[in-house]
Amino acid sequence: MTLLDGQVWTSDIYVDGWRPGRGEPWQVREPATGNIIGRVGTATTEDVAEAAAKAAKAQHAWQNTPYDERAAVLRRAGDLWNVHSGEVQEWLIREAGSIGPKAGLETHIAAQECFEAAALPSHPMGDVLPSTEPRWSMARRRPVGVVSVIAPFNFPLILSIRSVAPALALGNAVLLKPDPRTAVCGGVTLMRVFEEAGLPPGLLQMLPGGADIGQALVTTPEVRVVSFTGSTAAGQAVGELAGKHLKRAHLELGGNNALIVLPGADLERATSAGAFGSFMHQGQICMTTGRHLVHESMHDAYVEALASTASHLPVGDPHRGEVALGPIIDEKQVARIHRIVKSTVEAGARLAAGGTFEGPFYRPTVLAQMEPSMPAYTEEVFGPVAPVVPFSSHEEAIGLARRSEYGLSLGILGDVGTAMEIADSVPSGIVHINEQTVADEANVPFGGVGASGTGSRFGGPTANIEAFTETQWLTARPQIAPYPF
Structure with a gap:
């Protein structure tokens, strides 16, 4: 069986396993010819609610998994992108309209994103702080819990994996919404790679769909951080909705x-x-x-x-x-x-x-x-x-x-x-x-200002740790503190 054997995923979404979505299946069309080359499932808001609940449940054990075990999953995923690069590139060419070198760039960077993410769990995750009280005081980074990743059609693999890989590596669960037009390149490929890499069930769920699914991925209570890549207009709507529900939104938007x-x-x-x-x-x-x-x-x-x-x-x-x-x-x-x-x-x-x-x-x-x-x-x-x-x-x-x-x-x-x-x-x-404007590497912070987004939120240890963890202040005393009451 190949990595992307259609018998595994045709007409399905992924919620703790491959199963039909409650929405109408989406016909995958080759933009160059208009031919139908596959069929993926689509989710409903009910599917999102189920996936979010299961992701939150699985995340508790994952964040307590030894860091080297989490890192090992990411390294295996990186190796799998290289092993299956030809098969994945074929889909990038046919489904996303990529020329061969661009498809090769996507699989190469996907592997690098996983290798870079594999180093994140062993990074220092906090600071020891001075205190005016007789106690130990520290600020430590903790996983946010559940992260929603909403990715576009143009670089469907890179623009999904650059958030999925570090979020998982840092102990989170992920709900992934690929653009339906490139749901195989930007969704199915990730699910299959992480399945083969040994990621425990529930930690990555795939939910293709339209704007209603994007909205549900922002508002569902389990989600604490939304990582969105897309147009400025859509990003403004995501940011407004996230703000209303007190979620952090990392927005990488348009450019001119x-x-x-x-x-x-x-x-x-x-x-x-x-x-x-x-x-x-x-x-x-x-x-x-x-x-x-x-x-x-x-x-x-x-x-x-x-x-x-x-x-x-x-x-x-x-x-x-x-x-x-x-x-x-x-x-x-x-x-x-x-x-x-x-x-x-x-x-x-x-x-x-x-x-x-x-x-x-x-x-x-x-x-x-x-x-x-x-x-x-x-x-x-x-x-x-x-x-x-x-x-x-x-x-x-x-x-x-x-x-x-x-x-x-x-x-x-x-x-x-x-x-x-x-x-x-x-x-x-x-x-x-002395270079043109298009460049990206897995280890560098990436993002724009103004209408292009909310700054560098992707790439490199500092940006990724800030994006997908919360800071917690923790103090400890040898004995219970005395109080005047």
Whole structure:
């Protein structure tokens, strides 16, 4: 039997084992062809309530499991991502529309996330504090209990595992809601890997579904922390609901990231970086380069080179051939991308490349003669669109980069000293000098500011321990303290 043998999970959710959900099964479609390639179960709010109760019950024993045993489960899970990488990548290509290298990146990082998480249980979990009283005083980190993880479609494996792995490693149980469009990549694969790794039953439950399930995962009483990755609008709704119910919400949201090309930067390398930043995975990445800010001395040559690159990139079905761009996830998103491109051209921009599509395949698009008020500049497109805007001074570049409600990732190409000065002046959770805007590693803190989220809440021991544990003040005396009553 393979890891993802459909006989195990077809039409099922996971609540202490594989069983049919109370909702209607979801047809898994291949975005490149529209073909049905599987069927997953969907949950109801009743399923969520059952899963949350069982998770809370299982969590008590898990948090008291010796730390080395918890670590061993995570290490085995990391090994399994490597053992089954080919099978998982096949699903990432077909279900998520990933090109081969992007699918390979996801399984590689999934393994690394588990290996990094395996080190968390042995980290120091508190501090000894001074006290004015004759007692021992300490602050210690304790598991929060049950964590809800709500993950999106674009990097379904990475954006699930980066919360699931550390939350489990630190002694919590997890309720996982993958996007139904990628419920196999972002849900079934995790369940199967952790089953095979020996995770005790009840600690990871999988509940695909729509907005009602997301709402239930926030409001169910057993959940104390919500880890959400998705759009800014959806994140605002999650944050509001979590606040109302006194839950902590870690929100990693949208981005409209700037790539600043300084005078004197190597044109060929800058163009290559810009193309990768805007067109990788069809631009369906929160860190995608959404705005190219190019010094006026290089602007025209940059537009020409970027447009030439875009016009030569192959677009098609990544399951049937080697391409640079695969399909957009669904028709609704294709329509949204095209609306933004058309309205930007109607507002006066020049279409230097692309702007067309066939079915789910949108051509990589370059827009020139842009104004900062145009839709493709102000909105997160979430598609393969590269708007290019000139600047004349470093101060103007800073002003243009800051002219966004988002603050996720910033790339600066050229002189490092100048780049450092610009980096100090632009609010952003991530800054890459002489790299484009799309990058992530399992051991680094990740997150944005402003409309991009609530700061670095994923990755690295400090961020993960803060995200998935609570601080408890504990004191102890040799004898009962005397009181005046």
